[in-house]
Amino acid sequence: MDILGFLQSNADQALYLTWEHMWIVGLSVGIATVIGVPVGILITKYETLAKRVINAANIFMTIPSIALFGLMLPMLSLFGHGLGKVPAVIALVLYSQLPIIRNTYVAIKNVPPAVVNAGRGMGMSNWQLLKEVELPIAIPVILAGLRTAAVMNIGIAAIATFVGAGGLGVYIQQGIDRVYDEMIVAGAILVSVFAIVVDGGMAGIEHALTPKGLKIQRKQSK
Amino acid sequence: MITYDSVSKIYGSGPGAVTALDNVSFHIEKGEVVVFLGPSGCGKTTTLRLTNRLDSITRGTITIGGRDINKQDPVRLRQSMGYVIQEIGLFPNKTIAQNIAVVPRMLGWSKDKISERTDELLRMVQLDPALYRDRYPAELSGGQQQRIGVARGLAADPEILLMDEPFGAIDPINREQIQDEFLKVQEKLKKTIAFVSHDIHEAIKMGDKIALFSEGRLIQYDTPEMILTQPKNKFVADFVGSDRALKVLGLMRVRDAMNPVPLNIIQGDTLAPAAIGFLEEKKRRYGVVVDGGKPVGFVSLKDLKFETGPVRDVATPFPVMAQGRQPLRDALSMMLMHDLILLCVIDGNGDFIGTVSYQNIQRAILDVYSDETEDRDATR
Numbered sequence: 341m342d343i344l345g346f347l348q349s350n351a352d353q354a355l356y357l358t359w360e361h362m363w364i365v366g367l368s369v370g371i372a373t374v375i376g377v378p379v380g381i382l383i384t385k386y387e388t389l390a391k392r393v394i395n396a397a398n399i400f401m402t403i404p405s406i407a408l409f410g411l412m413l414p415m416l417s418l419f420g421h422g423l424g425k426v427p428a429v430i431a432l433v434l435y436s437q438l439p440i441i442r443n444t445y446v447a448i449k450n451v452p453p454a455v456v457n458a459g460r461g462m463g464m465s466n467w468q469l470l471k472e473v474e475l476p477i478a479i480p481v482i483l484a485g486l487r488t489a490a491v492m493n494i495g496i497a498a499i500a501t502f503v504g505a506g507g508l509g510v511y512i513q514q515g516i517d518r519v520y521d522e523m524i525v526a527g528a529i530l531v532s533v534f535a536i537v538v539d540g541g542m543a544g545i546e547h548a549l550t551p552k553g554l555k556i557q558r559k560q561s562k
Numbered sequence: 563m564i565t566y567d568s569v570s571k572i573y574g575s576g577p578g579a580v581t582a583l584d585n586v587s588f589h590i591e592k593g594e595v596v597v598f599l600g601p602s603g604c605g606k607t608t609t610l611r612l613t614n615r616l617d618s619i620t621r622g623t624i625t626i627g628g629r630d631i632n633k634q635d636p637v638r639l640r641q642s643m644g645y646v647i648q649e650i651g652l653f654p655n656k657t658i659a660q661n662i663a664v665v666p667r668m669l670g671w672s673k674d675k676i677s678e679r680t681d682e683l684l685r686m687v688q689l690d691p692a693l694y695r696d697r698y699p700a701e702l703s704g705g706q707q708q709r710i711g712v713a714r715g716l717a718a719d720p721e722i723l724l725m726d727e728p729f730g731a732i733d734p735i736n737r738e739q740i741q742d743e744f745l746k747v748q749e750k751l752k753k754t755i756a757f758v759s760h761d762i763h764e765a766i767k768m769g770d771k772i773a774l775f776s777e778g779r780l781i782q783y784d785t786p787e788m789i790l791t792q793p794k795n796k797f798v799a800d801f802v803g804s805d806r807a808l809k810v811l812g813l814m815r816v817r818d819a820m821n822p823v824p825l826n827i828i829q830g831d832t833l834a835p836a837a838i839g840f841l842e843e844k845k846r847r848y849g850v851v852v853d854g855g856k857p858v859g860f861v862s863l864k865d866l867k868f869e870t871g872p873v874r875d876v877a878t879p880f881p882v883m884a885q886g887r888q889p890l891r892d893a894l895s896m897m898l899m900h901d902l903i904l905l906c907v908i909d910g911n912g913d914f915i916g917t918v919s920y921q922n923i924q925r926a927i928l929d930v931y932s933d934e935t936e937d938r939d940a941t942r
Contacts, residue, residue, distance in 0.1 A: 458651025461616055461724070462665055462714070463641030472664075476655040551655035553698035560700055 343529065346522040354511075358530060361507035364425060364500065365493045365538075368432030373486060376437050380444025380482075381470070390445060397438040405431060405496045409503045428497065428505035435496055436489035443485025447478030480550045487542035494535040498527075508534070563592040563754045564613065564722065569622035571608050571778075582608045584778040585622070590771075592721075593752040597759050597769035600801075604775035606758045610724050613756060614640045626722065641665055644715030644753075648727040650707050652699035658684070658710055659695040665718040683713040686747060705736040712744065716751070723755045729764070741767060762802055766790070766809055774798055786813055791930050807927055808891060816893045817886035819926035820907045820916035826850055830858055830874035834866045837873045841866075850906060850917060851877040857906045857914040880906050886915055890926065893918055 347354055383390035403411070408431050413422045421427065451474050459469045475482075501509030511527025514520070571583040583605040590596045598606035611617040613624060615636040624631050631639055652661050659680045666676045681691040687709035699707055708728065715723055729737045729744075745768065748755065759765050765772050766786040774782045774789065782794040790806045790813070793799040802809065826846040828837050830853025841849050841863055851858040851873050859877030869876050883906045884893040897905050897920065907916045 452649075452651070454647060454649030454651035455653060456651075457616075457649075458645065458647055458711075459653070459664075461614060461640060461645035461647070463637050463639070463668060464664070465637055468668070473653050473655070477653075553654045553656065553700060556698050557654050557700035 341521055341525065343522050343526050346526050350526075354526070354530065357506065357508050357510055357527075358534065361494070361497055361509075361531070361534065364428055364497050364505060364507055365432065365490060368429045368493055368497075369436055369486065369490050371429070372433045372436030372440055372489060375433070376440030376485075377444050377482060379437075380441040381448055383441070383445055384448045394438075394442055394445065397441050400434045401438045405435070405499050406502065408434070409500065413503065423504040425505050427503050428500035428507075431500065432493045432496060436493060439485040439488040439492070440482075441485075443488075444478070444482050447481035447485075448474050450481070451477045476551050477554065480546055480554065483542065483546040483549060487539065487546065490542060491535050491539050494531060494538060498531050563594075563627060564590040564756065565625045566609070567623045567625070569609070569612065569624060570620050571605075571612060571617065572620045581778050583612070586775075586778075586780045587622075588773060588780060588783045590754060590756060592754050594770045595748065595755040595757055595768055596771045596773055597757045597765040598773050598775060599759055599762065599765045599769075600775035600781075602760060603777075605778040606760075606773075606775045607726055608778075609773075609775070610726055610756055610758050614643055614645060614724055616640075641668055641718070642720055642722070644717075644720045644723040644725075646711050646715040646723065646725045646728045648730040650711040650731075652707055652710060652714070654699050657696050657698055658702070661699065661710060662714045662717050664714065669718055671718075679717065683716060686716075687713045688743060705732050705740060708732055708740060709743075716753075721754055723753045725755060725757045727758050727760070730759075730761075737764075744768075762809070763812075766813060774801065776801075787930070807931070810927060810930055811891035811894060811923070812889050814890040814926060814930070815886065816884045816888050816890055816905075816907055816918055817915065819890050819893075819922050820886070820918040821922055822916040824850065824917045827852055828861065828873050829853065830877075831872045833872055834869035834876060837861065838863060838866050848904070849873070850904070850914075852914045855913045857883065857908060860904075883908050884918065885910070890918075890923060894923055 379393060383393050400408075409427055412427045412430060416422045416427050416430075455473060455477070456469065459473050464472070497505070497507050498509035498512060501507060501513045508527050508531045511523050511530070515522075515524030515527060566586055566588050569583060569586045570581065573580045573582055586605070586609065598609055600606050608617060612619050613626075613631070615631060619632065626639075653664075656664075659677075662680045662683055663676045666679060671679070680695060684691040684694055689706060689709060694702075694706075699710070702710065708731070712728065715725070729740055732740060741764065757768055759768070769786055771784065772782075772786055772789050773780055776797055782789060782798050784792075787810070789798065790802055790810050793802060793806075799806075825844050826841065826849045828840060828849040828851050830851055832840070837849060841847070847863055849861050851861055853874050857880065858874050859879040861873050861877050865876050865878070866873070881900045881902070882896050884896060886907055886909050893905055893907075896902070903919060905918045906914065907918055909915050
């Protein structure tokens with residue numbers, strides 16, 4: 341099996357599919373963050389809402405991806421987007437909600453009550469408290485949620501090829517159809533490498549954005 | 563400065579309502595430290611949290627400097643008072659300097675002024691600014707963190723300081739020290755302080771007045787001396803403890819109980835035979851030798867018997883001496899430990915100012931309690 345040979349002779353296409361994959365995942369995680377982080381923060385203030393929101397996100401998570409694409413197809417067809425990148429991105433946004441909302445919620449909830457009490461007692465407004473204290477303390481756990489979502493989405497995006505979204509899943513799907521081993525394995529390896537690189541990169545960002553004081557605290561509690 | 567007028571706090575409503583504070587009225591004078599004291603659940607912390615509107619009043623009013631706090635913006639109100647809590651609550655993501663600067667920054671102080679103020683406060687709480695300002699809370703010990711907590715509370719130089727068991731989580735040795743330091747600072751700053759504590763020792767030490775709470779009611783509001791010597795009812799008496807006579811000793815100073823003109827003083831240059839004559843005349847077995855205003859030691863008749871020179875050469879030095887401003891309890895402890903019947907008292911310069919004996923201590927206690935015993939006799 342000459343995978344390298346395959347990639348060399350199809351370099352342009354492989355790059356294009358990788359770029360397409362990246363694009364789908366990047367856009368969906370971006371949208372999911374813009375929705376999920378504020379929702380996660382909001383539900384820390386409304387406890388009754390918190391359970392419902394997290395349960396709803398949980399339910400989306402349990403629907404198999406291929407089934408979700410199937411469910412969305414007739415609905416999105418009404419707007420002429422039953423196939424292609426739109427259903428893929430919508431599905432990925434939905435799947436990302438659970439790790440992002442849950443991590444944000446837990447991270448803010450875990451800010452020590454003494455710190456919040458002290459801040460409030462000193463006359464910080466809710467907004468100041470959130471911006472200067474709660475978010476900086478919560479940031480490592482929130483980023484861990486984004487990381488989980490991104491890595492998970494890279495995998496699910498490979499399946500989105502079945503609704504014509506493109507991306508590296510194309511190699512796997514077409515390879516299977518044509519019984520073309522090199523193509524299947526090349527697609528699989530590229531998706532895996534992509535996931536590993538993103539995971540590593542996000543870990544780096546997490547480390548870089550964690551406030552120095554928290555790193556010291558963590559080191560000492562070990 | 564702060565007036566509590568018929569203040570009640572009820573949590574919940576209907577049959578499940580809990581009265582946390584029941585019709586409490588008292589007044590805190592400007593520059594006074596008032597300790598809110600009582601067992602847990604007595605309403606002391608609730609009273610404090612009502613003062614800066616972290617909790618809302620159900621009935622009654624609290625006025626600060628004549629202004630009803632409910633007519634003020636809660637955020638502004640809180641910024642105008644320092645707030646220090648037991649758990650400290652330093653922001654772990656901010657440096658020490660940034661932690662102290664929180665309120666000044668909210669108040670819009672200039673960078674230079676904040677930086678200057680931060681250094682000043684760090685020096686005040688005995689931490690070297692050059693060493694500590696850029697550290698993070700996690701790098702400091704518990705005692706150091708609480709010093710920063712106090713500095714942060716004082717940052718914008720508020721007139722009022724609210725402290726919720728500020729030294730409760732610190733080990734006993736450091737606690738004593740940090741209390742002493744705080745009292746020294748307070749002597750200079752003269753802040754109006756509401757101080758929550760469950761520890762009677764701390765209350766006696768820190769408070770100009772004590773507000774003793776039980777089950778949401780203010781039971782007695784008085785000076786520590788009065789609380790100790792004239793407890794209003796059995797609850798107060800039980801709370802201050804059956805050893806309250808000893809606690810009174812902690813409040814009284816050695817110079818208040820000492821004998822400033824003891825009869826058995828012998829000047830150092832007196833010759834031994836003359837000293838014997840002096841002691842026999844006064845019917846004393848011991849003499850305290852003082853030379854040039856400084857205490858030298860003590861001599862007994864036995865020591866002097868075969869001597870001829872000046873007594874200062876024969877005197878046995880005191881193993882320990884009391885300072886006039888020390889608590890009487892310390893003096894009693896020294897006497898018990900060193901098996902002394904008499905303790906020599908000196909001032910800050912080491913000059914002799916008197917002696918204190920068991921009898922002096924007993925009399926001092928009796929004087930303090932005399933009012934109480936008279937009251938009791940009258941009711942019989």
